[in-house]
Amino acid sequence: MARIKLAKCLYGLAILSMPLSYALKDAFTLNIIWVNPTLILATAAFLLIGAPKKQQPTVWLLAFAFLSASIGLLLMSPSGDRGRGELYVGYMEPIRLTLNMMWFWMSMRFLRDEKTFVLRLVTGTVVWEFVVAVYLELALYGIAPAPEALKLYLSLFSTRQSVVWGSFARMGGTFLESPPFGLFMFCCLTILGLALLSSEHRNDFQLRRWLKVGIVCAAAGCIGSFSDQVFIAIGIVGLMYAYAQAGGGRIVRTTLLAMLAIIICIYLIDVMSIKHGDEAQYSGDPQGTSIGEREFHSEYALGLLSEQPFSILTGIGPGRYGDYAVRTGYFPSTVTPQVTIIEWLVGYGIFGALLIAMWLCRIGSQSLATYGTLGLGILIALIVANMFQANWLWESWFLALAFLATANGTDLVFRRQLA
Secondary structure (H helix, E strand, O other): OHHHHHHHHHHHHHHHOOOOOOHHHHHOOOOOOOOOHHHHHHHHHHHHHOOOOOOHHHHHHHHHHHHHHHHHHHHOOOOHHHOOOHHHHHHHHHHHHHHHHHHHHHHHHHHHHOHHHHHHHHHHHHHHHHHHHHHHHHHHOOOOOOOHHHHHHHHHHHHHHEOOOOOOEOOOOOOOOHHHHHHHHHHHHHHHHHHHHOHHHOOOHHHHHHHHHHHHHHHHHHHHHOOHHHHHHHHHHHHHHHHHHOOOHHHHHHHHHHHHHHHHHHHHHHHHHHHHHHHHHOOOOOOOOOHHHHHHHHHHHHHHHHHOOOHHHHOOOOOOHHHHHHHHOOOOOOOOOOOHHHHHHHHHHHHHHHHHHHHHHHHHHHHHHHHOHHHHHHHHHHHHHOOOOOOOOOHHHHHHHHHHHOOOHHHHHHHHHHO
8 A cells, every 4th residue: 555655656746747858957957867757757656566457569569679679789880979888879769668658557557546636737737837838938038037047048949949930939848849848738638628528527626627727728838839730730639529529410520521621731731831931041951941851851761771671670770760860961860750650660660660550559449439539539639749759759648648548438428429
């Protein structure tokens, strides 16, 4: 009993620590090796109570990640500019994946046994992160006081994260860039939104008030991030929710689906044209662009599979793309493909990508069975929101997946309403 209480305390602190990202190291010039506190706390909780049962798909994925990393070290040694040992570079990404899976397992366990506890902490985390994000925006424009080191960080942040059509700096909160901040807010928005709509908590009025506050803050954070992929994800959720709620039969639903799809396509075309126009000044060197750099990485990364034919099956090793991309002279060895599906295919190979797909399909099946088409839409939206990040291993994303994976029969009333 004492171990469970301690694990619950550690897990609660892990939730509250989700926004404490690597950006704090730069903001306050901390000369330390950074590991997100959430992962450390979740690992401690895992050591106390262990993983839930029936986690074979994720265990297979972790085992394959280490196998792929070992093969990757045989294919190519780490680049000399890494400044780290060969084993450190080779197994860093599989270890990060393992830590995130421990967090995923702990999230599943506490969402099943202590869901109200988890929801209250997620709400509190969203609120405090949004307050911090607002403060940093005010400090950037000199409205709120801030230490000199933080002012310098915010000045550099604004030059990288201003919107293309003006000088307004997007919200980034305690994250290094705006897209991860938007992803964090969107993941929390899906959790809190589903919890509010669910019949499971319909009689807990105090919790519902908390959920509404968290939803407002999370939605405002999504908008403030001005992240294209988050906007697209919100559009997908809105499309699926409207489709599920629409009455009037198949004609009305199909018409509504087509209208929303057209709106999303128009938005995508508009964003792509604006960014391509802004990047027209670049030639040759793709670094510093948004779309152009991702196009370069996708083409170059897929080309590595023909360079190393065996890697088609097992990949070049998770997190090893930079050791190849550094040869172009454009990027450091720490660069990533910045397109998640490309990172899966190249880093983990076909076998690894299939294992990831199997894991996500299992979550999708559970979500669809409970939440209907909305649950499936939210899973797709979460994947889209995390598809173009520089790094796909975000704790908030794994927490949102754990929420979908633990959907159960108590929400069947909700499912029948949206089926």
